Amino acid sequence: MAEITLIEGIRQAMDEELAHDDRVFIVGEDVGPRGGVFRATLGLHEKYGGSRVIDSPLAELSIVGVGIGAALYGMRPICEIQFADFILPAFNQIVNEAAKMCYRSNGEWTVPMVIRAPYGGGIGGGLYHSQSVEAFFAHVPGLKVVIPSNPYDAKGLLKSAVRDPNPVMYFEPKKGYRLIKGEVPDGEEILVPIGQAKVTRPGSDLTVFAYGMMHQYAIQAAEAAAADGVEAEVVDLRTLLPLDKATLLASVRKTGKALIVHEDTRTGGFGAEIAAILAEEAFTDLDAPVRRLTGPDVPAVPFSHPLQDWFMPNPEKIAAAIRELAAY
Amino acid sequence: MAEITLIEGIRQAMDEELAHDDRVFIVGEDVGPRGGVFRATLGLHEKYGGSRVIDSPLAELSIVGVGIGAALYGMRPICEIQFADFILPAFNQIVNEAAKMCYRSNGEWTVPMVIRAPYGGGIGGGLYHSQSVEAFFAHVPGLKVVIPSNPYDAKGLLKSAVRDPNPVMYFEPKKGYRLIKGEVPDGEEILVPIGQAKVTRPGSDLTVFAYGMMHQYAIQAAEAAAADGVEAEVVDLRTLLPLDKATLLASVRKTGKALIVHEDTRTGGFGAEIAAILAEEAFTDLDAPVRRLTGPDVPAVPFSHPLQDWFMPNPEKIAAAIRELAAY
Amino acid sequence: MANRDRVLDPVKESAKSKPGSRRGEATPVGKDQLLEMYQVMLLARRLDERAWVLHRQGKIAFHISGIGQEAAQVGAAFALRRGTDWFAPYYRDLALMLSLGLTPREFVLGLMGKQGEPSSGARQMPSHWSLKRAKVVSQSSPVATQAPHASGIALGIKMRGDDAVVLTTIGEGSTSQGEWYEAVNWAAVHKLPVIFMVENNVYAISVRQDLQMAVLHSSDKAAGLGLPGDSVDGLDVLEVYRAVEAAAARARAGEGPTVIEARVSRMTPHSSDDDDRSYRPREEVEAMKAHDPLVLFRDRLIKEKTLTAESDREFETRAKEQVDEAVAFAVAAPYPPVADGAYPVYVEDVRRG
Amino acid sequence: MANRDRVLDPVKESAKSKPGSRRGEATPVGKDQLLEMYQVMLLARRLDERAWVLHRQGKIAFHISGIGQEAAQVGAAFALRRGTDWFAPYYRDLALMLSLGLTPREFVLGLMGKQGEPSSGARQMPSHWSLKRAKVVSQSSPVATQAPHASGIALGIKMRGDDAVVLTTIGEGSTSQGEWYEAVNWAAVHKLPVIFMVENNVYAISVRQDLQMAVLHSSDKAAGLGLPGDSVDGLDVLEVYRAVEAAAARARAGEGPTVIEARVSRMTPHSSDDDDRSYRPREEVEAMKAHDPLVLFRDRLIKEKTLTAESDREFETRAKEQVDEAVAFAVAAPYPPVADGAYPVYVEDVRRG
Numbered sequence A, B: 001m002a003e004i005t006l007i008e009g010i011r012q013a014m015d016e017e018l019a020h021d022d023r024v025f026i027v028g029e030d031v032g033p034r035g036g037v038f039r040a041t042l043g044l045h046e047k048y049g050g051s052r053v054i055d056s057p058l059a060e061l062s063i064v065g066v067g068i069g070a071a072l073y074g075m076r077p078i079c080e081i082q083f084a085d086f087i088l089p090a091f092n093q094i095v096n097e098a099a100k101m102c103y104r105s106n107g108e109w110t111v112p113m114v115i116r117a118p119y120g121g122g123i124g125g126g127l128y129h130s131q132s133v134e135a136f137f138a139h140v141p142g143l144k145v146v147i148p149s150n151p152y153d154a155k156g157l158l159k160s161a162v163r164d165p166n167p168v169m170y171f172e173p174k175k176g177y178r179l180i181k182g183e184v185p186d187g188e189e190i191l192v193p194i195g196q197a198k199v200t201r202p203g204s205d206l207t208v209f210a211y212g213m214m215h216q217y218a219i220q221a222a223e224a225a226a227a228d229g230v231e232a233e234v235v236d237l238r239t240l241l242p243l244d245k246a247t248l249l250a251s252v253r254k255t256g257k258a259l260i261v262h263e264d265t266r267t268g269g270f271g272a273e274i275a276a277i278l279a280e281e282a283f284t285d286l287d288a289p290v291r292r293l294t295g296p297d298v299p300a301v302p303f304s305h306p307l308q309d310w311f312m313p314n315p316e317k318i319a320a321a322i323r324e325l326a327a328y
Numbered sequence C, D: 001m002a003n004r005d006r007v008l009d010p011v012k013e014s015a016k017s018k019p020g021s022r023r024g025e026a027t028p029v030g031k032d033q034l035l036e037m038y039q040v041m042l043l044a045r046r047l048d049e050r051a052w053v054l055h056r057q058g059k060i061a062f063h064i065s066g067i068g069q070e071a072a073q074v075g076a077a078f079a080l081r082r083g084t085d086w087f088a089p090y091y092r093d094l095a096l097m098l099s100l101g102l103t104p105r106e107f108v109l110g111l112m113g114k115q116g117e118p119s120s121g122a123r124q125m126p127s128h129w130s131l132k133r134a135k136v137v138s139q140s141s142p143v144a145t146q147a148p149h150a151s152g153i154a155l156g157i158k159m160r161g162d163d164a165v166v167l168t169t170i171g172e173g174s175t176s177q178g179e180w181y182e183a184v185n186w187a188a189v190h191k192l193p194v195i196f197m198v199e200n201n202v203y204a205i206s207v208r209q210d211l212q213m214a215v216l217h218s219s220d221k222a223a224g225l226g227l228p229g230d231s232v233d234g235l236d237v238l239e240v241y242r243a244v245e246a247a248a249a250r251a252r253a254g255e256g257p258t259v260i261e262a263r264v265s266r267m268t269p270h271s272s273d274d275d276d277r278s279y280r281p282r283e284e285v286e287a288m289k290a291h292d293p294l295v296l297f298r299d300r301l302i303k304e305k306t307l308t309a310e311s312d313r314e315f316e317t318r319a320k321e322q323v324d325e326a327v328a329f330a331v332a333a334p335y336p337p338v339a340d341g342a343y344p345v346y347v348e349d350v351r352r353g
């Protein structure tokens, strides 16, 4: 049992899957000798060679499009997009091609592919190195959308994603890459199933729904609120699509109140879908309005520190929202 | 006062704005001598010449990207995307460039541009000539998203969009291009303000929120339900971003029940945002769960007629949902 | 401007023997195969013509035609190892698909959106090809999206060390998409076994080539990406055969990709939704008909005594029978059950049935 | 493979006089302007070096450097009509921006995210240029997005019949984006007054040119799009000046766009977040320093007696003073008020705020 960082969990998952299945390969910008700009693929080029860890041309559309073609041929590409902010040039290939391939070919052609991308703010990245893009993809049937919040899940979910026969979007909370540490048993095959949310802190007064970095903050906020006698239950979504509605509804049936937290901007963010599900399927269980604590509706996270702090949700803001909702 | 079709309202708006402002020009595929594949620009190339009605190369990214550059220079481009399904190659330019330009330059550079695209199913177009893409863009601060449901609004909203200093996404319900007719006074300057929803049918029992083609169906469904004594209020959103929350909330405060209708797929569709707003800001006014009647969560509208009919909402399905919700 | 002239008379240009043209060289294929190629072209033509009739009769809602492009497609298909090589075609490739074993029944099922249609179970519009048994990957409508897939398949072939090549086709207008550029660049950088064939019919719906590119031949684009580009007369089935055969040999030898422009004629409107009178002169279409690739090939085969007028009549009869039978079959076929609409969004659904 | 050799020794290649090189031709600019160009290069260098120091001191969080690329940028800027012509630059263009009138104060405010930073009000990361008074349009981080904007501005210029040209710069790796291809194609088809300058430093972060393209020079890509392409020694400020001057003349004469590759040296890691030891040999960096464009220009000016050692010392002192003053000013400057974060999402907010 070793304590590792979230990014180390990701690196281990790719290392193990490259060893486990010779159809698996990695393609992206600077994933080779450089080991990725965040070092997620560190050492893998040396270990598996340039034909399985490929430095692509600087063009996201073709990183994904070529990956799709390779997947159609029977390979299992792991495409790295250097920052989630730069995934948009590949949007057409992901949404119109990868996501629709199985349905449009009546199951004859499938795209077993993982697209990894670091997302999220609070790291001084400004408008274009801080974005959260999960809501765009969680609206696309045919994709799976996964976001880990800790090293164990990061490893186990990525390994499951690589083995999944469908295209999986795997978004990594980059602020937590080295900040978030956790115990991960070594020498053990860790496969965390896609499609299952998890109650990570039981509570009776209200439920906080979060994922990625915001889940870490939610836990801290819940502890802070507990000091004032408010017991918040925290649910880590882990998979946004397909969404684990059963776990969500069970929690709200119990607590009667829901606070949804994400750093993505508010309008049309993924929190809206959770709120809509609760408003439709947990209506009689709700004792209070469904609250959303999110990034504000501005184009993206500004660079200057005071502005960035203004944008980002944090444990204090979440704790305040917990207390307020508990008091409703 | 002449009765015209929805697409004629669009054509007139462009004709008038080309005449009114010499900075306005049209760029897109086949918009020239062909007059557009739907004939929305019919006669405009002949009237204003090839330098103001430009047949672009077959490349959406640059239709938008070049449009942005021209707008930065002071022009007022109207970019036509032949089908909304084909807007995704331009997603990066729209979301990362057009939408963020004003904010990122602290207001020094702005993008007065309209992007027109026909959207929606029920026309035998299959997966790639039937898509609804509004939810992707309604999640992007900095954009305005407009969808007309009748010839008068089509004309008045498009003229306002062309004069708007911000990038405006203007989605046209193509199934209604010729199906939907209405009175439009000629010789009069028609400017319908962006950002205002409209109660198009007053009612007391519940509120139906819809836009585009679905609004027409909602009206028909409401009439059908009225025959059974159910009085549904119908609200035409007209602008999705910025959303007219006041009108939405006022209606639900009155009726206490909400049914949201769109043909886009359900999960993460724009209906989720409306439901979330109601669950948060009209919680105490709601007498029933917030219902969503939408396209099913499959990649897109299938081609074969029985499958297409299965996918599409229609007046009958909406009327049934109205009756059911009224009976709650 | 050179390509404007060209646009005004595509046939003259497309029939022109340019340097490197192999017109009149000895036939590279045997008599039986020549006749087989001719029969596929004939069947494609008659099937395509019938689709237009069905549309006029209101029996189908949409058709997009390959008439005038059959020679390029059949020449390319027969130059490759069918069953071994991979294909990422585009919507005009009916003759290519028939060469690869698509049956007339399967095509007409697609036109009518009937159950059993092989490419998508009737989920997609007609001519959105997919045929796993022939290694034809599924096509969508957004143009040029197939190009990076072709490079990816070729990357897989190279990684696996398999002996196969990929052919991907596209229209000249669609080469304006950055998607095509990125795909070709990938293949050039990694020397992948893929052939990018551009079926240049000078029009993208109504937009002429001179508004798409500032080069005379779409194959000239190869020069900027460091791979060979070749423009051939796409009305001459054997010239295309030779060009594709040579490109495939290069690819198999590990020498990398090739861009081939086949200069063809779009003898019909863009699709059944289009009316091309608003944007192109009738004389242009008439001139094309005077250089019909099917007629050119037949005359040549008759001149070379490979084909007799009598066997040609038999072929015509056979083709008509096949078309009639396919239409009758498709008309009688049921629509897919409504429940099919919900599946398969994920591979798990496929297993579920 | 040729460009692999090149990659292994960029300096040799970049210093190599290729056919068409104008090395040693008579100086096209007068003495005062030469000295002005030298001073801007010197200021850019000292300011850039100070940014690295500030980063080591923990006073700023990020810096992306233009060291080794100043000659190309200053040569280009001075060959154009500053105040009239338009610019869509990229993040390494500090020397270009100083040539266009950006002040050291403004640059350091950006490094520190302080109020009054002119490009974005400190909303964007450093070196994301925008300067309306100099007709520099706002830049984002996603590479190549500026290229279509440049073509669009040029389209506006052409529509309006104005007498201006557009210069857009980019790195060689970013020319792999379909976005760049589409932008250049548009300009070529419509003969737009725009210059696409590629600052080729052989690396895209860690990825060498031979993994980006199969051509030796990024300017070779022009051949596939029907416009002229020229590769020049980007370490020679006057060679770049002449190339850009010629391209601008073509553009003003209505003859359309040009692609210019300036072969430059990235003498630093990609950015302050990068460590280039993992992917490039030290000798390569040392070799670059032996061909420092700033030193090359100074030696030349001294050799030609345009510059004296004494006035050079004065310039150095003046540059240091400017840098010190700018840093002191920025350190003392306040951060933007938190309320600024919410604005301006829409133009209406600008009016409001």
Ligand SMILES: Cc1ncc(C[n+]2csc(CCOP(=O)(O)OP(=O)(O)O)c2C)c(N)n1
Pocket: B029, B058, B060, B082, B086, B089, C092, C141, C142, C143, C170, C171, C172, C173, C174, C175, C199, C201, C202, C203, C204, C205, C266, C270
């Ligand atoms: C991305 C995208 N944009 C627009 C369209 C609409 N469209 C379908 S075919 C076509 C013209 C294609 O022209 P070309 O590539 O020359 O092929 P051709 O039809 O002439 O064979 C267009 C614009 C599309 N299918 N996809």
Ligand SMILES: Cc1ncc(C[n+]2csc(CCOP(=O)(O)OP(=O)(O)O)c2C)c(N)n1
Pocket: A029, A058, A060, A082, A086, A089, D092, D141, D142, D143, D170, D171, D172, D173, D174, D175, D199, D201, D202, D203, D204, D205, D266, D270
């Ligand atoms: C679309 C996009 N993908 C990835 C990145 C991350 N990135 C920033 S700079 C860079 C390398 C650019 O190399 P090049 O174009 O050669 O310019 P250089 O930095 O060498 O001057 C990369 C990959 C980005 N900014 N945008």
Ligand SMILES: [Mg+2]
Pocket: C171, C172, C173, C199, C200, C201, C202, C203, C204, C205
């Ligand atoms: Mg064509």
Ligand SMILES: [Mg+2]
Pocket: D171, D172, D173, D199, D200, D201, D202, D203, D204, D205
């Ligand atoms: Mg570079």
